[in-house]
Amino acid sequence: MSENPPRTELMGSSEFTNHHLGRTLEVRNLVKSFKVGSESFGKAERIKAVDDVSLFVPAGTTMGLVGESGSGKSTIARLICRLLEPDSGQVLVDGDEVTAGTKIPKGYARKVQIVFQDPTASLNPRWKVRRLVAEGIRVHGLRSRSETKERVAELVSLVGLPEHALDRYPHEFSGGQRQRIAIARALAVEPEVLVLDEPVSALDVSVQAQILVLLQELQAASGLTYLLIAHDLAVVERFCDEVAVIESGRIVEAGDPEIIHSRPEHPYTKALVEAHPVPDPHERTMYVHAQDKAEVAE
């Protein structure tokens, strides 16, 4: 590990070790537009990907964000993590205020961590798990070298990976295990908010449930605050304390997860619910079967 000399070792204080309280996440009037087309052809226009979005996620709870591709879900995730700069609006995490056009407060990147959809793309293939998980701790100078080593081993077991995983490369793992590594990596810097951008949609059904249960257990144990971005209504309905439905960059409906199955009001939410393939052949709504039924009725 000579290529990456240890950072100044100033940590190890109790401030970071035990205190792991999730904090509220607040988003106020966030706006982000992108330029589409090329000016030289006179067709350039700006499209609002996120249009005046406000959210409030209480500490230790999960807010679900559903919508179809292009609705602006992932843009919101990136704006919150400041991987993109908003045109206007604010993000507030644990007293830190991130406003468009201002410098990001020191330590903000530690407080808000993101888990991406595709763990194959988000993990450096040339690094072993040990280094992948330790990177954040080193970058933020959170622990001494020996403490880092200990903490990394702890994290790897926390996300349900065997100890020998530490000395392996990402490609040696299955998709679900890689997502566990990505979660361990996010947790390593002791964040307060986890932004989960479609964390299970690239995984097999049986493995999706593993990751969802792991995330639930981690939240119960540590009080982390989650923003879960997903397109699967069933996942959102079962996993979240509150839900916001987003269409064309705007929140069209928000509230209790109930809105998904029993009281969708907005036509877009209704369309999403109706299109959801219910895993029960007794509740068929497809065109052909509906016709069969009509014929039987006649």
Add this chain to the structure above:
Amino acid sequence: MIDTPLLEVNDLSVRFGSVAAVSSVSFTVRSGEVFGVVGESGAGKSATAKAIIGLLPQSARVEGSVRFRGEEIRGASDATLRKVRGAGIGYVFQDALTALDPVRKIGVQLIESLQIHKDVSRKEAAKVAEDLLGEVQIKDPARCMSSFPHQLSGGMRQRVVIAAALIADPALIIADEVTSALDVTVQRRVLDLLLKVCADRGAAVIMITHDLGVVAQTCDRVAVLYGGIVAEEADVFDLFDAPRHPYTKALLQSMPRIGEDVPFVPIPGSAIQVVGKLHSCPFAGRCSYATQECLVDVPPVTTEEDGRQYRCVHALEPVS
């Protein structure tokens, strides 16, 4: 003749080097039905589908028998296969963008697909293609004919690929994860459409998917694949109401469902890749019912009176 199933797959095995992707898979598809092949990644779904119409690379070793309308097509000559593909069996690929030639217009591609199989003039073929695009609910078929694939949206491209698979009027359509890349509302429309056009023409469908929701909504019968074997094959209602194989049951329990306050239970571990010859139940390592018996050999096929089949020595009791 009437009793000949449309497609009979018997003891089909596919190996890539030392990896056994498909081990001794058998099933039949009847005329006009929607037959589901469901499984997780690596279960052997796509390898099975591609082996049926000889689309696997040369390096794949395929054994067993595939009979289409009673005629053996496994290992058939290129000339025979070319006749079967398109005119007998249409294949709808998962990724519509790679299934279409990016540098040729949609119309040219559709006309060509028809002229290979039917002796029609270019003008007649163009008419058929345009009508078919209308049938798959493309709003402006004439404009679509003169468009390039990249000019269409994902849902429209998938419709074009469905049209291309249907144009020579095949009796069987293999739909290989056709809607996995699409948004749920688009997925819904494309599936509806696929079922409708196939029902109108009396074509059977093999619906390959990892999504049990899609299976429940579209299929008549289902084969559940795991580790390259058919773990269970049953009528769709029987399968969801009373799974006999522990894997099917575990898979159903691992799905979160809207409006049901039952906890979803993950299946521990991850799917295996079978290296060498399979000589145990592939699910044994993750199965809560597994015993020593499961590790001795691949469980034999049990067939019930109603034709339901499963490969498990600890089959779950039918629920009455």
